[in-house]
Amino acid sequence: MSEQKAKTRQVSRRVKFLILADPSALGPVRAAVEKLAEEIGFSEADGGGIALAHDEALANVIKHGYGGSCAKPIEILMQEIHEANEQKGIEVVIRDQGRQVDPEVIQGRDLDDVRPGGLGTHIIRHIMDEVHYEKASKGGMRLRMRKYLSKKK
Amino acid sequence: MAKANKISSMVESIDRVDGNMIIRLKGDVTLQRSPELRGQLAKLLDEKPDRLVIDLSRVNYMDSSGVATLVEALQRARKTKTPLPLLSMTSRVKSVFEIARLDTIFSIVDSEAEALKT
Numbered sequence: 001m002s003e004q005k006a007k008t009r010q011v012s013r014r015v016k017f018l019i020l021a022d023p024s025a026l027g028p029v030r031a032a033v034e035k036l037a038e039e040i041g042f043s044e045a046d047g048g049g050i051a052l053a054h055d056e057a058l059a060n061v062i063k064h065g066y067g068g069s070c071a072k073p074i075e076i077l078m079q080e081i082h083e084a085n086e087q088k089g090i091e092v093v094i095r096d097q098g099r100q101v102d103p104e105v106i107q108g109r110d111l112d113d114v115r116p117g118g119l120g121t122h123i124i125r126h127i128m129d130e131v132h133y134e135k136a137s138k139g140g141m142r143l144r145m146r147k148y149l150s151k152k153k
Numbered sequence: 154m155a156k157a158n159k160i161s162s163m164v165e166s167i168d169r170v171d172g173n174m175i176i177r178l179k180g181d182v183t184l185q186r187s188p189e190l191r192g193q194l195a196k197l198l199d200e201k202p203d204r205l206v207i208d209l210s211r212v213n214y215m216d217s218s219g220v221a222t223l224v225e226a227l228q229r230a231r232k233t234k235t236p237l238p239l240l241s242m243t244s245r246v247k248s249v250f251e252i253a254r255l256d257t258i259f260s261i262v263d264s265e266a267e268a269l270k271t
Contacts, residue, residue: 023183023185024185026185027181027185045244045245045248048248055216056216056217059184059218063184111253112254114258115228116221116222116224116225117221119221119253122253123252127252
């Protein structure tokens with residue numbers, strides 16, 4: 001008698017948004033990423049952190065990529081990820097059509113210099129396990145960030 | 154305690170207590186709404202209160218633009234030596250200050266009595 005192997009199919013949650021570069025659009029998308037994080041299994045605190053990192057990334061696109069609010073698009077893809085080593089987590093990819101910069105210059109500033117502004121990148125790197133900026137081939141930038149349920153750092 | 158009328162959707166009230174002011178915020182302090190807060194805090198500091206307490210007990214969420222607005226207010230307050238204690242942060246808001254290492258720069262208190270002595 002041949003054994004039939006049970007096939008398992010992993011369904012990964014995935015949500016895609018297309019918003020215009022305006023701060024008013026951030027709230028609903030933040031709520032969605034926090035909800036997705038919760039469904040993947042992140043704690044409320046971690047889900048809140050992921051939502052904050054995501055918000056900071058979008059704010060940076062609006063302020064620096066586009067130079068302020070405008071009717072230009074920002075694409076956000078958020079999805080559950082499953083790595084080969086059984087690590088599970090969330091990935092958020094943000095794609096804009098704004099100013100291109102060398103990813104090497106996107107660094108957080110010195111926090112000992114207490115002044116308003118310039119905290120977004122530091123917050124993103126502090127919260128997420130992986131943060132990768134790249135110039136997109138057809139213009140603009142792409143930010144890919146990941147956080148795992150069990151710390152991979 | 155004298156209460157002012159509601160100023161905006163983010164400011165629940167502004168209370169005056171013996172030369173001090175307490176601005177009570179609510180909701181989310183974000184990129185969208187922080188310009189409004191900046192203007193409000195500047196206006197209150199111009200009145201040169203003995204201290205300006207910022208009540209954050211009803212603030213659910215704050216991003217770095219909200220934090221930046223408070224840093225700006227702190228710098229302004231320091232010029233006139235006006236204490237600017239932050240009252241009753243939720244853990245979610247406090248974590249943003251901790252990540253930015255501003256939890257040791259601001260005076261963060263848990264009670265109004267403590268805020269009015271700081």
